[in-house]
Amino acid sequence: MISITLVTALALAAAPPTPGASVQARKAYSACLQKLIKAKTEAKLDANAFAAEAKTGCAAEEAALVKSLVDYDIAMGSKRVDAEDSAKLQVEDYLAGASDTYATYVAPN
Numbered sequence: 539m540i541s542i543t544l545v546t547a548l549a550l551a552a553a554p555p556t557p558g559a560s561v562q563a564r565k566a567y568s569a570c571l572q573k574l575i576k577a578k579t580e581a582k583l584d585a586n587a588f589a590a591e592a593k594t595g596c597a598a599e600e601a602a603l604v605k606s607l608v609d610y611d612i613a614m615g616s617k618r619v620d621a622e623d624s625a626k627l628q629v630e631d632y633l634a635g636a637s638d639t640y641a642t643y644v645a646p647n
Contacts, residue, residue, distance in 0.1 A: 563603040570596035571636040
C-alpha cells in the first residue's frame with residue numbers, strides 16, 4: 539500500500555512551478571524604482587542621469603528579480619540563455635518605464 543506521504547511527495551514533485559517568487563521580486567523592484575523616482579524628483583536630478591541612478595540604486599532588487607525570472611523560466615523548460623535574455627528584456631522594460639515616468643515628473647510645465 540502506498541503511503542499518503544509518498545503520494546503527496548510525488549504530487550508536489552509533479553506540480554508545475556509557481557511564479558510566486560517572481561511576483562514578489564517584481565513588486566520589490568517596482569517599489570524600489572518608485573521610491574527612487576520620488577527621491578530623485580525631490581532632489582531635482584537631471585532626467586538623463588536618472589537611468590544610471592536607477593540601475594545602481596535598485597541593483598539588489600534587480601538581481602533578485604532576474605534570478606527569480608531565470609529560475610522560473612528554467613523550471614518551465616526554457617534554456618538558460620533564453621531565460622537570461624528574457625529576464626534582461628524585462629528589466630530593460632522596467633528601467634525604461636521608470637525613466638519615462640521620471641522624465642514626465644521633472645519636465646517643465
